[in-house]
Amino acid sequence: MEKKDLKGDDRISFVGKRDIWQDFVYKVKKNKKKVWQELEPILEDYIKSNWGFIMQTSLTEFKQTEELNQTSKYEDNTYINNEIEPNISNKYKYGQYFTKTSIVKRVVNLILNYKSYSKNIDILEPSFGTGNFISVLKDKEFNNITGCEIDSSLTDNPMDFFHFPIHNKYDLIIGNPPFTKYNVVESYYYPNNYLTSPINKEHYLTKKLLKKEKEKIENIFILKSLKHLKNDDSSIAFVLPISFFIKNRNKEIKEEILKKFSTIIVYQNDKVWFDYHIPCCFAIFTNTEKYNNKIIVIYENSEVHESVFEISSINEELIPEVIFNKNNGNTIQLNGIELENYLSKKRIKCNKSFKENNVSGKNILERTKIPENSEIKNYKLAIVRVGNSSVGKCGLININEDTLNDMFYVFDFKDSYINNKEIKEKICEEINKNQDYFKQITCRVGSKSIKKEDVYNFKVEI
Numbered sequence: 001m002e003k004k005d006l007k008g009d010d011r012i013s014f015v016g017k018r019d020i021w022q023d024f025v026y027k028v029k030k031n032k033k034k035v036w037q038e039l040e041p042i043l044e045d046y047i048k049s050n051w052g053f054i055m056q057t058s059l060t061e062f063k064q065t066e067e068l069n070q071t072s073k074y075e076d077n078t079y080i081n082n083e084i085e086p087n088i089s090n091k092y093k094y095g096q097y098f099t100k101t102s103i104v105k106r107v108v109n110l111i112l113n114y115k116s117y118s119k120n121i122d123i124l125e126p127s128f129g130t131g132n133f134i135s136v137l138k139d140k141e142f143n144n145i146t147g148c149e150i151d152s153s154l155t156d157n158p159m160d161f162f163h164f165p166i167h168n169k170y171d172l173i174i175g176n177p178p179f180t181k182y183n184v185v186e187s188y189y190y191p192n193n194y195l196t197s198p199i200n201k202e203h204y205l206t207k208k209l210l211k212k213e214k215e216k217i218e219n220i221f222i223l224k225s226l227k228h229l230k231n232d233d234s235s236i237a238f239v240l241p242i243s244f245f246i247k248n249r250n251k252e253i254k255e256e257i258l259k260k261f262s263t264i265i266v267y268q269n270d271k272v273w274f275d276y277h278i279p280c281c282f283a284i285f286t287n288t289e290k291y292n293n294k295i296i297v298i299y300e301n302s303e304v305h306e307s308v309f310e311i312s313s314i315n316e317e318l319i320p321e322v323i324f325n326k327n328n329g330n331t332i333q334l335n336g337i338e339l340e341n342y343l344s345k346k347r348i349k350c351n352k353s354f355k356e357n358n359v360s361g362k363n364i365l366e367r368t369k370i371p372e373n374s375e376i377k378n379y380k381l382a383i384v385r386v387g388n389s390s391v392g393k394c395g396l397i398n399i400n401e402d403t404l405n406d407m408f409y410v411f412d413f414k415d416s417y418i419n420n421k422e423i424k425e426k427i428c429e430e431i432n433k434n435q436d437y438f439k440q441i442t443c444r445v446g447s448k449s450i451k452k453e454d455v456y457n458f459k460v461e462i
């Protein structure tokens, strides 16, 4: 069966399965120069987050896909070859992850709970992909919908949203814009690509962004959408990467958003939104009387959990799952003393090597004691900062002798503890006993990653 014969979620599933394998093969090939030790945690994370699909697809299918990758073109006219930097398929270049219909239905209902719109409002879906937002809106009898989609394999009338005339104004701009993949250069927005565009980029880029070489494309989708708003009752409602709401990220974009909107709703649930797991939220930027100057953060698992913040918290961490974990005690520590009382904030230099390291996430737990007769002051705290299975593991490394891979934060102890073997070992033990704390606090991005602040805030009972 061909992709074009399929509809709705079946079509997404077809494209998604092919893409999972393309993605897997791409990552393996891209990383083939790396030593296995480095590749293993990446694969482990990858397999965990895509286990459902991997289980559904046989090894034969994998081999066939591999052969296809090497010999023939894909239907999107790109192919992955055996080089280290393969051609990038439209999936990577255009961020093609199509939102499941069940998720679209949920988020469309969500916006209608907060904002009552008549059926004849003008709606824009700026990057409609397989059209799931449009279908759900039509089922709800919203019929004035305009769409843009750049990829000619998905539409007979391809249109780059950045070429779409700004004089078109809408009551609701809704969808799932492409997200930039940080290591895929083609997935960024480059102002210089639009030098001859009929739409002057100065109309939607900020002065600072006009000078930048590139920016995450989802951010520019937001900025341009701000220019398509009809009036104060208009809203923007986008699926965004959850990382958009990490503390102090995307400040410039948030500042522009606040010039137009005084109510923000950030919704996340415990479901997988695409055929591939990317941690996302649905962000609604709007104006409501009831929630004027408020941010509503909603996390839905078996129930809906809502927290309300002042709009001035916009640059704080607004990740619904993290807030839910905090509010429900999963990451609350009532007793103990914060590690910032024991750890120095001074940066320390340690040997790091991609290839020639003797300390990695795999063996760090073998280093929780300071060997007898060694100089205690040379032992520093190393804590794994990334990786779904290893994040939060820690040990004591010898700053003069050990070489670490890049998975660690290394902390020195405050002067008063620098020669205290017992305290150093006890801190290490307490952290390792509470690895779940670090896992639960780190649902910010695809692969778990902690911040130094998370370590300083962790409480130990000594």
Ligand SMILES: C[S@@+](CC[C@H](N)C(=O)[O-])C[C@H]1O[C@@H](n2cnc3c(N)ncnc32)[C@H](O)[C@@H]1O
Residues within 6 Å of the ligand: 094, 095, 096, 097, 098, 099, 100, 126, 127, 128, 129, 130, 131, 132, 133, 148, 149, 150, 151, 154, 159, 160, 161, 162, 175, 176, 177, 178, 179
């Ligand atoms: C994340 S997908 C989402 C598709 C759809 N909104 C959904 O939720 O299923 C992003 C879509 O944006 C399209 N796209 C990427 N860059 C674009 C651009 N500059 N203008 C219009 N569409 C674009 C991609 O081809 C892809 O179909």
